[in-house]
Amino acid sequence: MSTMRTVKVVGYHEGLQMREAPVPEATGPWDVVVRIGGAGVCRTDLHILEGQWAEKSQVQLPYTIGHENAGWVHAVGSAVTNVKEGDKVILHPLVTCGLCRACRSGDDVHCENSRFPGIDSDGGYADYLLTSARSVVRIDDSLEPADVAALADAGLTAYHAAAKAAKRLTPRDTCVVIGAGGLGHIGIQVLKALTPSRIVVVDRNPAALELARSIGADVGVVADGSQVDQVLALTGGKGAEALIDFVGEGGATSEGIAMLREAGDYYVVGYGEDICVPTIDMVSNEINIIGNLVGSYNDLQDLMALAARGAVTLHTQKYALDDFQQAISDLDAGKVRGRAILVP
Amino acid sequence: MSTMRTVKVVGYHEGLQMREAPVPEATGPWDVVVRIGGAGVCRTDLHILEGQWAEKSQVQLPYTIGHENAGWVHAVGSAVTNVKEGDKVILHPLVTCGLCRACRSGDDVHCENSRFPGIDSDGGYADYLLTSARSVVRIDDSLEPADVAALADAGLTAYHAAAKAAKRLTPRDTCVVIGAGGLGHIGIQVLKALTPSRIVVVDRNPAALELARSIGADVGVVADGSQVDQVLALTGGKGAEALIDFVGEGGATSEGIAMLREAGDYYVVGYGEDICVPTIDMVSNEINIIGNLVGSYNDLQDLMALAARGAVTLHTQKYALDDFQQAISDLDAGKVRGRAILVP
Amino acid sequence: MSTMRTVKVVGYHEGLQMREAPVPEATGPWDVVVRIGGAGVCRTDLHILEGQWAEKSQVQLPYTIGHENAGWVHAVGSAVTNVKEGDKVILHPLVTCGLCRACRSGDDVHCENSRFPGIDSDGGYADYLLTSARSVVRIDDSLEPADVAALADAGLTAYHAAAKAAKRLTPRDTCVVIGAGGLGHIGIQVLKALTPSRIVVVDRNPAALELARSIGADVGVVADGSQVDQVLALTGGKGAEALIDFVGEGGATSEGIAMLREAGDYYVVGYGEDICVPTIDMVSNEINIIGNLVGSYNDLQDLMALAARGAVTLHTQKYALDDFQQAISDLDAGKVRGRAILVP
Amino acid sequence: MSTMRTVKVVGYHEGLQMREAPVPEATGPWDVVVRIGGAGVCRTDLHILEGQWAEKSQVQLPYTIGHENAGWVHAVGSAVTNVKEGDKVILHPLVTCGLCRACRSGDDVHCENSRFPGIDSDGGYADYLLTSARSVVRIDDSLEPADVAALADAGLTAYHAAAKAAKRLTPRDTCVVIGAGGLGHIGIQVLKALTPSRIVVVDRNPAALELARSIGADVGVVADGSQVDQVLALTGGKGAEALIDFVGEGGATSEGIAMLREAGDYYVVGYGEDICVPTIDMVSNEINIIGNLVGSYNDLQDLMALAARGAVTLHTQKYALDDFQQAISDLDAGKVRGRAILVP
Numbered sequence A, B, C, D: 001m002s003t004m005r006t007v008k009v010v011g012y013h014e015g016l017q018m019r020e021a022p023v024p025e026a027t028g029p030w031d032v033v034v035r036i037g038g039a040g041v042c043r044t045d046l047h048i049l050e051g052q053w054a055e056k057s058q059v060q061l062p063y064t065i066g067h068e069n070a071g072w073v074h075a076v077g078s079a080v081t082n083v084k085e086g087d088k089v090i091l092h093p094l095v096t097c098g099l100c101r102a103c104r105s106g107d108d109v110h111c112e113n114s115r116f117p118g119i120d121s122d123g124g125y126a127d128y129l130l131t132s133a134r135s136v137v138r139i140d141d142s143l144e145p146a147d148v149a150a151l152a153d154a155g156l157t158a159y160h161a162a163a164k165a166a167k168r169l170t171p172r173d174t175c176v177v178i179g180a181g182g183l184g185h186i187g188i189q190v191l192k193a194l195t196p197s198r199i200v201v202v203d204r205n206p207a208a209l210e211l212a213r214s215i216g217a218d219v220g221v222v223a224d225g226s227q228v229d230q231v232l233a234l235t236g237g238k239g240a241e242a243l244i245d246f247v248g249e250g251g252a253t254s255e256g257i258a259m260l261r262e263a264g265d266y267y268v269v270g271y272g273e274d275i276c277v278p279t280i281d282m283v284s285n286e287i288n289i290i291g292n293l294v295g296s297y298n299d300l301q302d303l304m305a306l307a308a309r310g311a312v313t314l315h316t317q318k319y320a321l322d323d324f325q326q327a328i329s330d331l332d333a334g335k336v337r338g339r340a341i342l343v344p
C-alpha cells in the first residue's frame, strides 16, 4: 500500500495540517481514483475551518478538505465504462446514487443519497482522491486540470443559473447580472455563449464592470445608488426580462426585484439576506423568484464543452500543495486574483 | 338612442345608485356591445366602494361597476369576425390592444394599453356593456351566461395558476392546494381535469374539505396547526412538488414553503401578507416562487371548454339587477353561498 | 446451487423447450434477481421464433425468452438501495448503463450500452430472472405482478407516446388515436388520465370502438373509408392538433396525416409501411412527424402510478409456466383476449 | 388623390408592366400605408409570372407584385398605436386578423383569415403599399429599409427554423445545415447568435462553405457523395442532434435523415422532393421530422433585433424601381449576387 500527502482539518478554529495517508483504491465497481492535478481553494474552505459546516456535514475529524477538483484517472472499478486510466477529468462536486428519482431524471444535484467530498468526506487537497464514475467528466486535451478545477463549484453554479435563464431569453430581451465577481464573471461568459439577449451588469466596482464588458457584457451599470433607475432607463421604464443575482445581500434582492419587468424572472444565486416581497406584488407583477443550486452532471459536461472552445475562462493563481497554508492565508487576506489553486 | 339601466358608483363610502344611461353603440371597428345575461358581484366591488381602487384606477365618478360579465352579443363593429349578433359570450376582464409585445405573444394580461371595464370604465351592472372583439369568448349552447359570469375573474385566475402548475405535474407528484374557498374550488376542479397528480387540499374548515373531496381532491388536510407535518407525512417527509396558495395571508406563505420539496414550485395567488424567505433557503432547496395574475384570453377559452363539458361548475345565487343593493349587502354580510350574480 | 425451470429458444422455426438451469445469483453490485410473478407472451416472441430478430440481437442459442416481466425481488447486489428482498416489482425491458449521456439525462431508452433480457440475453419465461437495480420499479401493494407484467412493453410504449402528446394538448384540442387494439387501449386510458383534450378513436372494428368509449374515448370513428372526412367534420374542417398512430400500416400514415390540422403533431408508434410526405406539405402545413420508442424508466414509474389508482388496466389470460406452448399457440391462433401471461 | 408607380402582373407568361395607380389611403382603423424603401426580387416572383401561384392565390390580374418589403410609414389608421408617420419599418409578409386562435397565441402565421400582399393582393413593387398595424415592425435607426427588405421572407423563414432548433441545442450538440445558399446563409448567422452548439454546414460548393465559415460555421463539409459519412465521422458515428435542411430536393432528405442521431430532429425548410421514411426507422431511432413555414411577427421582431446589432447581414444588389425588368432578368439568369432589391 502506497501513501500520499493530504491536507486535513484536524480541529475547528485551528490550522490545516499535512498528513500522510494511504492512496485510496478502487475497490467498489464504480469507484474512480483520481490523481489530483488542481484543487481549488474556496471561501467555503475558510467557513469549514470556522466550524460553520460542522453540524450540517457531520464530518468526523480529521478529514481531507477540498471540493473543487480535477486531475487524471489513476484507477477505476470493475464496472466503470466512461473513463479509463490516464483520462483528464474534472469532478462534479457530488457523488450521487444513480438510483433515486432525481438521479434518474438527470437532476442529480437533488440526489437523496449523495456524499460531498471535501465537505463530508475526504476531498482533494491531496495527491489522490476517491470518487465515482458518476462524478467524473472527461475534459478536452487542450485543457489543464489546474486551470479548470475551480469551475467545478462556483463555475458550475453560475452555469446552472445562466443556462436556466437562457431558456427564455430572446434577442429582444435584457438580462441583468448583479455582481461581476467570481461567479458573475463565469455567468456573463455563459450568457454570452448561450443567449442573444442584451447583458447588463451591475456592480459597485468600475474596474469589475470594465472586465465584464471585455468578456461579453453589453452595458455596465455602476451601483452608486441609482442602479435601479439606470436599469429602468435602459429598458424603457419596463425593467428586465431576467435578472441573475450573484450577490444576494446588502439590499441586492429588493433592488433586483425593482429592476424586473412584469412577468420577469429573478434568479437567486448569491445568498445572505432574506427576500421579502409583498404577495400583492408577486401577483400584480406576476414575477417569478427562482432558486439555484450548483449545476448537474450534465451542466458540468456542457460547461466543459464551452471551456474547451475557450468560451469560458478563469483567472487562477497557483500554489504547490505543500504551500496550502499560504494559499489559505492569501485568500483570507483578499490577496488572490481570480481563484487560488493547489497543485500537488 | 335607446336607454338602459346602469348601477353606478356615485361616491366612495356611499351606496350604489341605479341611473338611466344610453345603450352603448358599436362605433369603433372592433367594438362589441353585449346584452348582459349575468354580472358577478365580487368582493372587489366592496373594496371599490370603500375607495381602495380610486387612486390606482383613476376612474371618474359616476361610473358603472361590475367586472365579471357574460351575455349575448347585441351589436358588433365593422371589423369583428369572431362573434356575431346573438352569440352567447363571456367577457375577458381586460380590453387589450392587440399590438404590444405581450398581446402579440398571447400573454395579453400584460398588455401595455388595456382598460378594465367595471374598474376603470363602465362595467356590467347594467343592461348592456361596451367591450371589444378581443375580449369576447363564445360559450357553448349548454351554458347560460348567468351561470358562468363569475368564472371571468376568480375562476380565470384559478385556471391560470392551476394550468401553469399542471405543466410539470406527473402521476407521481403531489399538488397541495391551500384554501378550498371560491378560487380553490375552481382550482381543484381544473387540476383534476388537467393533471394526473395527487391533489391534497388544506383548509381550516372541515366542511370545505368535504366539498373539495367531492369535486376531485384526493386528500383533505385540516389546518389545525399540524398541517405542515401532515403534508410532509403524506409525502414521505419530502414535501410536495407543487403548491398553489389561494390564501396568501395569516401565515399561509411560510407554511406553504415549508410544505415544498426540493426543487418544488410555490404558486402565489391569494395575497395579503409578505413572503419572506432566506436567500440561503431559496438556494439550498432550489425552490421557485411563482406569481400569478388573472388568466389570458386563451386561458378563458380553455376554461370555457372545461365548463362546456361540466368539468368546472360554480354555485351561484341570483338576484334581479334591480336588487343590486340586496346582493351587495348579502355579500358583505357573508350570506352568499357560492357567487352572487345580478341578472338584468 | 439451486435450479429452476426456464423456457428456451433452442432453434429458429422450432418449438420452445423447457430446460432446467441454475437460479441466477446477484454477484454484481447492482444485480437484482427477480422471482417471476408473470411474464407476458408477446407477438414479438413469435417473431423471435421465426428468426426475425436473430441478426439484430446476435443472441446465442439456447437462451430464455420473455421480455415483459414482473415479480418479487429475490436477491440484490451490494450496492442496491432502491429495492430489497420481497419487494413487488415490474421490470423495465432494458438493462441500461447509467453512465452514458442518454442515461444521465433520464432518456435511458437511448442508452449506448444496454442489454435487452428476453431478446439478447436470458428473459422471463422462467422461475427467476437476473436484472439490474436500474430496471426494477416497485409496484403498489394493490397490484399483482401477473396483472401488470404486460404493461412493461406495449403499455410502456403507449404511455410514452401519449405522455409526449399530452404536453401540448389543451381542453380545446382534439387528439385522434388510430387503432383501438392492445396499444391503443392503453393509450386511450393514459390520454384520459393526462389530458383534458377530446379523444377521437378510429378503428375498423365497431366493438373495439365501443370498448374505447367505455375507457375514456369521447368519439369513435369507424374506419370504413370515410374516416378522414369524419375526423375533419368533427374538427370544423381543420383537423386534429395531435394524432397517435398505433397502426402504421395499411394506409394509416397517409390517412393520419390528412387528419392533422396546420401545425399538428403526428406520433408514429405502430410500424409497417413507409411514411411518404411531400416536403412542400411538411412546410406549408408546418406539421411534425414524431417517432416513438418504448418509454423510459421514469415513464414506467409514472405508468405504475396510474395503474396503482386503477386509471390503467389490462385484460389478461393466464397460463401456468408449464403451459407455455399452449399460450404461444393460442396467441398465434388469435385466441387470446387481452394479453397472455405465463405464471410460474 | 395622388398617384404612384406600380409594377403589375398583367398576365401569366408575360412581362411585368409599370402602371400608374392611386396612392393607397389608410381608411381602415388598423391600416398602415408604407412608402417603400426597398422591395426584394424573389424567385417566387418568377414562379408567379409562370402562373404557378394562380390557382392557389386566386389573385385577380392585374395586380402589383412584391412580397418582401420595407420602408417608412406614410399614413396610419385611427386605431394604430405601434407606429407613427415617418417610422422606419419592415413588413411581415402576412396581414393577419388578430382574432383567430392562431393569432391570439402568437402563432399568426397560421391565421385563419390572412392576406398575402404581393401574392394575393397588391404588393411592394411600387412607391407605396397598404398593410396593417399588425404587420409592421419598426427597425433600428442604424438599418436601411433597402438593406433588410429581403429578410422579410427568406430570412424570416431561416430565422424561424433556426430558432426552433436552438431551443434544444446545447454546447455539446451538433447542428447540421444542409445548403449554404440564401436561406442557409441567414440560418447559419442565426444559429451562431442563438446557440452554443457546433455548426456543420454541408454544400456542394466549396466557395459557399468558405463563406459559411466566415459567418460562423464551425465545419464545412463538401457534398461530394461522402457527406453522410463525413457527418457521422464528425459525430463519433452517432449523427447530429439537429439538422436544418434548406435544400429539400436532390436526395437531401434521405441523406439528412441518415445524418441524424437517435432522437434527433430534422427540420424541413427547403422543398421539392418527397420525404419517405420507413415507420420502423421513425420508431427505432425515435427521430422527429419538423415542418417549418415562414416565421411569426414575433420572429421578425427578434430577427430585426439581431440585424440591429449586426449579427445578421445580407448581401444585396440594388436596382431602381424603373429597372424592375433588369432585376427580374438578372435573377432569372443567375446574375444576382445576394438578393436583388428594387428601390423606388
Ligand SMILES: [Zn+2]
Binding pocket: A042, A043, A044, A067, A068, A153, A154
Ligand atoms: Zn467552492
Ligand SMILES: [Zn+2]
Binding pocket: A096, A097, A098, A099, A100, A101, A102, A103, A108, A110, A111, A112, A113, A114
Ligand atoms: Zn440519487
Ligand SMILES: [Zn+2]
Binding pocket: A109, A160, A292, A293, A294, A295, B286
Ligand atoms: Zn437546478
Ligand SMILES: [Zn+2]
Binding pocket: B042, B043, B044, B067, B068, B153, B154
Ligand atoms: Zn371579481
Ligand SMILES: [Zn+2]
Binding pocket: B096, B097, B098, B099, B100, B101, B102, B103, B108, B110, B111, B112, B113, B114
Ligand atoms: Zn396590448
Ligand SMILES: [Zn+2]
Binding pocket: C042, C043, C044, C067, C068, C153, C154
Ligand atoms: Zn412485447
Ligand SMILES: [Zn+2]
Binding pocket: C096, C097, C098, C099, C100, C101, C102, C103, C108, C110, C111, C112, C113, C114
Ligand atoms: Zn447508458
Ligand SMILES: [Zn+2]
Binding pocket: D042, D043, D044, D067, D068, D153, D154
Ligand atoms: Zn420571397
Ligand SMILES: [Zn+2]
Binding pocket: D096, D097, D098, D099, D100, D101, D102, D103, D108, D110, D111, D112, D113, D114
Ligand atoms: Zn388570425
Ligand SMILES: [Zn+2]
Binding pocket: C286, D109, D160, D292, D293, D294
Ligand atoms: Zn411555426
